[in-house]
Amino acid sequence: MEVNLMSENRAIVAMLRKPREKFWRLRLGELKKLAFAAGYEVLGEVIQIKEAPKAATLFGRGKIEEMTKLMDELKVDTLIVYNVLKSIQKVNLELLTGRRVIDRYDLTLEIFAKNASDAVSKLQIELARIQREIPYVKLLTSLIHIKDRPFIRAGGEYGWKPKIAELRRRMKKLKEEIARYREEKLRQIMERKEKGFKVVCIVGYYNAGKTTLFNALTGCEKPVSDMPFTTLSSKYAKLRGAEKILLVDTIGFVVDLDPRIIKSFEINIDDMRFSDALMLLLDASDPAELFKIKVETSLNILKNVGALVNGKPIVIGLNKVDLVSDRIDIESKKIIAKEIVEKVLKRDPGNIVELSAKERRGLDNLIEKLISVLKV
Amino acid sequence: MEVNLMSENRAIVAMLRKPREKFWRLRLGELKKLAFAAGYEVLGEVIQIKEAPKAATLFGRGKIEEMTKLMDELKVDTLIVYNVLKSIQKVNLELLTGRRVIDRYDLTLEIFAKNASDAVSKLQIELARIQREIPYVKLLTSLIHIKDRPFIRAGGEYGWKPKIAELRRRMKKLKEEIARYREEKLRQIMERKEKGFKVVCIVGYYNAGKTTLFNALTGCEKPVSDMPFTTLSSKYAKLRGAEKILLVDTIGFVVDLDPRIIKSFEINIDDMRFSDALMLLLDASDPAELFKIKVETSLNILKNVGALVNGKPIVIGLNKVDLVSDRIDIESKKIIAKEIVEKVLKRDPGNIVELSAKERRGLDNLIEKLISVLKV
Numbered sequence: 001m002e003v004n005l006m007s008e009n010r011a012i013v014a015m016l017r018k019p020r021e022k023f024w025r026l027r028l029g030e031l032k033k034l035a036f037a038a039g040y041e042v043l044g045e046v047i048q049i050k051e052a053p054k055a056a057t058l059f060g061r062g063k064i065e066e067m068t069k070l071m072d073e074l075k076v077d078t079l080i081v082y083n084v085l086k087s088i089q090k091v092n093l094e095l096l097t098g099r100r101v102i103d104r105y106d107l108t109l110e111i112f113a114k115n116a117s118d119a120v121s122k123l124q125i126e127l128a129r130i131q132r133e134i135p136y137v138k139l140l141t142s143l144i145h146i147k148d149r150p151f152i153r154a155g156g157e158y159g160w161k162p163k164i165a166e167l168r169r170r171m172k173k174l175k176e177e178i179a180r181y182r183e184e185k186l187r188q189i190m191e192r193k194e195k196g197f198k199v200v201c202i203v204g205y206y207n208a209g210k211t212t213l214f215n216a217l218t219g220c221e222k223p224v225s226d227m228p229f230t231t232l233s234s235k236y237a238k239l240r241g242a243e244k245i246l247l248v249d250t251i252g253f254v255v256d257l258d259p260r261i262i263k264s265f266e267i268n269i270d271d272m273r274f275s276d277a278l279m280l281l282l283d284a285s286d287p288a289e290l291f292k293i294k295v296e297t298s299l300n301i302l303k304n305v306g307a308l309v310n311g312k313p314i315v316i317g318l319n320k321v322d323l324v325s326d327r328i329d330i331e332s333k334k335i336i337a338k339e340i341v342e343k344v345l346k347r348d349p350g351n352i353v354e355l356s357a358k359e360r361r362g363l364d365n366l367i368e369k370l371i372s373v374l375k376v
Numbered sequence: 377m378e379v380n381l382m383s384e385n386r387a388i389v390a391m392l393r394k395p396r397e398k399f400w401r402l403r404l405g406e407l408k409k410l411a412f413a414a415g416y417e418v419l420g421e422v423i424q425i426k427e428a429p430k431a432a433t434l435f436g437r438g439k440i441e442e443m444t445k446l447m448d449e450l451k452v453d454t455l456i457v458y459n460v461l462k463s464i465q466k467v468n469l470e471l472l473t474g475r476r477v478i479d480r481y482d483l484t485l486e487i488f489a490k491n492a493s494d495a496v497s498k499l500q501i502e503l504a505r506i507q508r509e510i511p512y513v514k515l516l517t518s519l520i521h522i523k524d525r526p527f528i529r530a531g532g533e534y535g536w537k538p539k540i541a542e543l544r545r546r547m548k549k550l551k552e553e554i555a556r557y558r559e560e561k562l563r564q565i566m567e568r569k570e571k572g573f574k575v576v577c578i579v580g581y582y583n584a585g586k587t588t589l590f591n592a593l594t595g596c597e598k599p600v601s602d603m604p605f606t607t608l609s610s611k612y613a614k615l616r617g618a619e620k621i622l623l624v625d626t627i628g629f630v631v632d633l634d635p636r637i638i639k640s641f642e643i644n645i646d647d648m649r650f651s652d653a654l655m656l657l658l659d660a661s662d663p664a665e666l667f668k669i670k671v672e673t674s675l676n677i678l679k680n681v682g683a684l685v686n687g688k689p690i691v692i693g694l695n696k697v698d699l700v701s702d703r704i705d706i707e708s709k710k711i712i713a714k715e716i717v718e719k720v721l722k723r724d725p726g727n728i729v730e731l732s733a734k735e736r737r738g739l740d741n742l743i744e745k746l747i748s749v750l751k752v
Contacts, residue, residue, distance in 0.1 A: 183682045193570045194570075274562070306556065310563075
């Protein structure tokens with residue numbers, strides 16, 4: 001579970017999917033983007049079509065042999081599995097392929113670790129990794145004790161001494177530290193409310209243009225990239241033209257984001273949770289199917305974390321309209337978004353604001369809309 | 377770990393203390409008060425003076441025999457131990473005495489369980505009990521498996537089926553539910569701040585008169601008692617004569633309160649944590665030594681839970697002056713309180729307000745002081 005920073009790291013991706021599963025190609029594509037963002041060079045893919053996974057190995061034996069052969073040929077040292085693995089599956093796949101095996105949960109954590117620059121993000125990531133590591137280490141040590149045979153990990157020799165107790169102690173300490181950071185954060189949120197500020201939280205998938213919009217609306221110069229999780233820490237800044245409105249930019253969602261990862265970022269979720277309005281930013285240039293998945297998943301995440309309660313206003317922004325030449329495409333995206341909001345939230349989202357944060361188009365409309373929903 | 381509601385429940389208390397330990401008589405007295413509040417009739421006490429406890433049994437073998445004999449004579453079925461017991465000590469004491477054994481942590485939880493009327497208190501107590509029960513049940517089942525001998529608890533037969541997994545599942549669910557309640561609570565706190573209310577949180581030991589004062593200052597009629605933990609849920613009400621100030625009454629502290637119990641009541645702690653000022657209520661009729669312990673412990677708890685940050689104002693009220701006829705006694709209590717505040721908080725508490733909530737004396741002074749520290 002070391003952080004991988006070498007861009008020359010060679011990997012293949014593997015996926016187990018159901019016979020009639022929809023959008024698997026799209027999901028695998030998103031996984032490859034994540035792998036790239038984590039610094040892997042993805043050289044091949046292996047897909048198994050199967051109704052139910054094998055309990056001990058996820059994939060069938062034949063498929064595992066096929067992967068191993070492919071990894072031998074391509075001189076690949078990491079197997080990235082789309083499906084979230086149980087510890088026993090991970091251990092067995094490592095034993096059978098002789099490679100380091102990570103799933104999409106691990107991959108997300110690797111990107112987080114790579115991008116985390118502030119203390120609280122680092123603590124949250126360390127906690128998420130330890131929580132993930134405990135059952136794995138537990139299983140490894142039990143295997144060692146039961147079978148009493150040496151076990152070599154792809155990354156080197158495995159430390160023999162049981163370290164579960166040490167991990168648990170560290171976990172407890174991390175939880176305490178994070179709780180203290182959270183209190184401090186809540187105090188800051190409360191202070192802003194006492195001073196009469198209204199907060200709009202920009203939410204959406206990675207690469208929707210959240211930080212570009214944030215910069216355009218506030219005059220800040222936060223670093224922007226098309227990679228997932230560039231923004232981990234949150235920053236509050238004044239919306240230009242409105243003295244009492246603050247904007248905050250948040251961590252982006254990714255396709256198939258594990259709910260446990262979302263929970264690991266409690267402190268960031270508080271920005272969404274205790275804001276006065278949400279600004280959901282969508283990417284007009286996404287293919288329709290991906291666009292649909294993103295709108296629906298975003299709304300469900302926001303509902304589940306308690307960011308959309310008591311009729312909190314949500315403004316929908318359709319960004320990157322400069323990249324879409326077809327007027328019908330834009331209109332149909334607006335209809336899709338509207339329908340999904342009505343289905344998931346049981347309310348009318350009102351007008352969906354077209355904009356291009358990059359070209360600074362539609363920003364005045366957006367500001368007007370934000371001011372009107374906040375009733376300031 | 378069943379809740380004990382029978383007032384005829386017969387018990388003895390036992391304590392292990394160091395040779396030169398101070399105030400042990402006082403602490404044992406507080407334990408007896410707690411036992412009474414939980415519904416026990418305390419018929420005897422056993423004290424062992426010892427530098428270090430026995431790892432497996434806390435007390436020495438001879439002392440355990442003495443206790444058992446005493447409990448036989450007095451027909452007592454519960455042994456209440458002052459010291460916080462490790463699971464192994466609890467199991468061994470139960471085996472050796474043939475009685476149900478509880479420590480002061482269990483005792484506190486029993487009182488909580490007895491007094492909890494609202495949903496969130498019940499959830500928090502259940503979680504605290506499960507967290508306490510897991511290592512105990514784990515130990516019991518391991519004993520059963522290793523030695524393969526029947527094990528009978530004082531309360532009846534012990535269930536054989538390992539129930540750790542079930543407890544863990546329940547624990548996870550409770551944590552999630554409590555987190556949701558906490559979010560809702562935080563939202564309410566924030567709403568009050570948005571509306572421009574300032575909140576004063578009344579804190580102090582049980583039976584300091586917190587609820588009596590709350591009622592006197594707000595015109596509410598919350599139930600009052602001299603038993604610990606009568607107030608578990610928090611209620612916000614307007615301070616009379618000040619439209620924008622709210623008072624909230626909180627759970628009382630007890631001597632030797634276990635930090636884990638405090639942590640179990642996170643949601644109640646939020647009232648203290650996110651208030652705009654604290655009103656620490658002290659009992660002028662306490663003996664000087666007990667008074668000192670209470671002031672010092674209160675301030676340390678408040679500091680540790682993050683309720684006294686960024687120079688938050690704290691007003692000290694010396695209640696029950698009607699019970700103290702000696703003027704010198706009152707003045708010396710004020711000096712003690714002032715000195716301890718200066719030592720622990722490194723700041724001047726200002727004037728300490730004398731009052732009698734019961735006789736409604738000194739209330740105008742107190743209100744004036746609260747308004748002045750809040751700068752409303």
